[in-house]
Amino acid sequence: MWSALCRQADRISFHMPAHRQGRAFSREWIDSLARCDTTELERTGDLADPSSHVRQAYDLAAAAFGAGETWFITTGTTTAIRIMLAGALREGDEIIIPRAVHMAAVHAVAILSLNPRFVMPVDGRPFEDGQPDTASFLAAMRDHPEAKAIYVTCPDYYGRTIDLRAIATEARRLGMILLVDEAHGAHFAAAPGLLPPTALSQGADIVAQSAHKTLPALTPSSLLHLSSESIADGRICPRRVAAMVRVFQTSSPSFMIAASIDLARAAMSREGAEPWRRIIELNRKLTDALPAHYRRVSPPGSDMSRLVIDYSQFGRSREEMAFPLDRARVDAELIDHRRIVFIPAIDQPEDDYDRLTRTLCSVRPVEDVALIESHARRLEELEKMRDTLFSARPLWQCTPRRALFGEMQFEEDQGDGMLKYATNVIAPYPPGMPIAWPGERIDERHAAYARRMEESGIAVRN
Numbered sequence: 363m364w365s366a367l368c369r370q371a372d373r374i375s376f377h378m379p380a381h382r383q384g385r386a387f388s389r390e391w392i393d394s395l396a397r398c399d400t401t402e403l404e405r406t407g408d409l410a411d412p413s414s415h416v417r418q419a420y421d422l423a424a425a426a427f428g429a430g431e432t433w434f435i436t437t438g439t440t441t442a443i444r445i446m447l448a449g450a451l452r453e454g455d456e457i458i459i460p461r462a463v464h465m466a467a468v469h470a471v472a473i474l475s476l477n478p479r480f481v482m483p484v485d486g487r488p489f490e491d492g493q494p495d496t497a498s499f500l501a502a503m504r505d506h507p508e509a510k511a512i513y514v515t516c517p518d519y520y521g522r523t524i525d526l527r528a529i530a531t532e533a534r535r536l537g538m539i540l541l542v543d544e545a546h547g548a549h550f551a552a553a554p555g556l557l558p559p560t561a562l563s564q565g566a567d568i569v570a571q572s573a574h575k576t577l578p579a580l581t582p583s584s585l586l587h588l589s590s591e592s593i594a595d596g597r598i599c600p601r602r603v604a605a606m607v608r609v610f611q612t613s614s615p616s617f618m619i620a621a622s623i624d625l626a627r628a629a630m631s632r633e634g635a636e637p638w639r640r641i642i643e644l645n646r647k648l649t650d651a652l653p654a655h656y657r658r659v660s661p662p663g664s665d666m667s668r669l670v671i672d673y674s675q676f677g678r679s680r681e682e683m684a685f686p687l688d689r690a691r692v693d694a695e696l697i698d699h700r701r702i703v704f705i706p707a708i709d710q711p712e713d714d715y716d717r718l719t720r721t722l723c724s725v726r727p728v729e730d731v732a733l734i735e736s737h738a739r740r741l742e743e744l745e746k747m748r749d750t751l752f753s754a755r756p757l758w759q760c761t762p763r764r765a766l767f768g769e770m771q772f773e774e775d776q777g778d779g780m781l782k783y784a785t786n787v788i789a790p791y792p793p794g795m796p797i798a799w800p801g802e803r804i805d806e807r808h809a810a811y812a813r814r815m816e817e818s819g820i821a822v823r824n
């Protein structure tokens with residue numbers, strides 16, 4: 363494995379982690395990595411019981427990210443999400459949540475025996491990529507006033523954001539806690555006004571961010587922030603969150619990863635908005651240089667430091683787009699049927715952009731217009747299937763907890779061992795957003811969609 367990973371070294375990374383195979387790290391930091399891999403001693407401190415320099419690092423992060431309290435979670439946002447839900451909710455509580463959330467949230471709901479209430483489209487139109495708009499969240503809050511919390515992913519994988527202020531205001535009015543998966547937005551605090559507003563600045567109560575996705579930190583580093591206002595008015599209990607850190611975080615948290623979060627925070631505070639202004643400008647230049655067949659996907663409110671390119675007008679398959687990038691030794695974060703997602707790092711060199719521009723420009727659209735049109739129709743059909751599944755009313759056969767951890771139940775009238783429900787998250791991967799949660803009835807529509815994805819080389823986890 364080690365040698366395989368080392369062979370990645372000469373490739374151009376437009377993906378997470380945002381330290382670009384360590385190129386964003388100083389020599390001094392790289393040389394000290396193994397020394398930082400230590401245990402809790404009197405001198406090193408305790409990440410789960412912060413005092414002294416650990417406390418100082420947490421406090422500096424809280425100040426930099428605009429939080430009342432911050433924890434470093436060294437086992438990723440997957441863990442931070444579990445802590446966030448367990449810190450805010452009790453067994454059996456209702457939570458308003460979209461179906462299309464990262465599987466970490468689904469698993470947290472199951473582990474904690476929460477009652478999910480899915481967000482439904484307010485106007486009946488399926489959510490694009492399963493991501494609800496603000497109006498649909500507000501409608502779900504009106505429909506489920508007994509819910510204790512509302513869970514929002516913002517930004518999404520493609521850098522799109524929604525207005526969280528209105529949701530936060532309504533949450534306060536109804537006494538709900540607003541929990542935000544801001545895994546892809548740890549860098550927002552670096553450049554207010556240039557990048558989208560942070561979830562905390564819009565009134566979120568607890569926020570989980572992956573530091574390694576957009577800041578120069580090691581994988582899997584996460585920040586868990588508690589809002590100062592929510593602590594002050596008793597909406598959230600920091601002691602409960604601290605207790606849950608000890609439940610869900612490993613008892614051997616990595617100081618190496620924690621130190622990398624501290625250094626990433628220091629770099630962010632020191633350098634401010636400038637590196638992001640540069641990246642946004644490089645993204646703009648690249649987009650301007652591309653042939654008209656490409657379209658940048660950046661609806662209003664998007665994170666402009668993320669580069670999402672729609673190539674659907676080329677009539678080319680996913681593999682046909684992936685091949686020239688691979689040959690040019692350029693690695694994107696994600697290539698789906700329509701879009702390529704690039705995550706530029708804070709210090710991405712201009713030469714990398716030049717190579718990416720040349721490679722994208724070298725792809726020619728298929729010549730037959732009829733072929734392009736039929737390709738576009740197939741894509742739309744596939745996306746309609748996906749978005750309909752993301753936005754459908756759930757048919758629960760049992761709770762997510764029972765489906766994941768309990769005895770399996772089979773259809774009584776079928777001798778072929780047909781399961782009554784999904785026993786796991788069913789999600790095309792990447793990016794891993796579920797078309798069905800464990801416990802939901804699945805049918806031919808799920809199977810047909812999964813088949814179509816697998817035929818085109820996208821794995822479906824189940």
Ligand SMILES: Cc1ncc(COP(=O)(O)O)c(C=O)c1O
Binds near residue numbers: 438439440441543582
């Ligand atoms: C939206 C979202 N939330 C949460 C996670 C989990 O984060 P981590 O990989 O840091 O555990 C991811 C990972 O890709 C993600 O995309």
